[in-house]
Structure formats: structure tokens, C-alpha cells
Amino acid sequence: MSVTTLPLPLLKQRELQEYFGVSDWTVNGWIRKGCPVQYLPNGHRRFDLADVRTWMATQAPAGREQRRRQSEHALAQRSA
Structure with a gap:
């Protein structure tokens, strides 16, 4: 029987969630x-986890801008 070692830290999807x-x-x-x-x-x-964190750091600026636009749109909808 052979055991394959995986680099740590590898998380299951539930653990990542x-x-x-x-x-x-x-x-x-x-x-x-x-x-x-x-x-x-x-x-x-x-x-x-390190790879996911790095990926998220590259996504953050776009995500923040999208959330800002969504918030502005929601506020405009309320005041209309």
C-alpha cells in the first residue's frame, strides 16, 4: 500500500466554508x-489555504467596487 502525501494545509470544502x-x-x-x-x-x-488567500487578495479590489455599486443602487432604489 502506498500513501500519497499532500502539501499542507489542504482543507476540505466544509473546512474552507x-x-x-x-x-x-x-x-x-x-x-x-x-x-x-x-x-x-x-x-x-x-x-x-495560502493559495486561496492569495487569490482572494487579487479579487478584493473588484469585489469592494462591486459591493459599493450594489449599495449605491440599493440606496437609490429606496429613495426613489
């Missing part, structure tokens, strides 16, 4: 947007 306090829908959206994910031979997904 708990770490960031988000839902499975959010993580699946991140994956569609390019969040780094590693697929195991059995099809399960694992996430390198």
Missing part, C-alpha cells in the same frame, strides 16, 4: 471565478 464563514454556494461561486482548487483522484476537492 467554516474558516471564511461562508456557504457552500459562495465557495462554489469562488471556484467558478477561478479560486484555486485541487482535485483528488477520487474527485474530492481540496483547497490550499
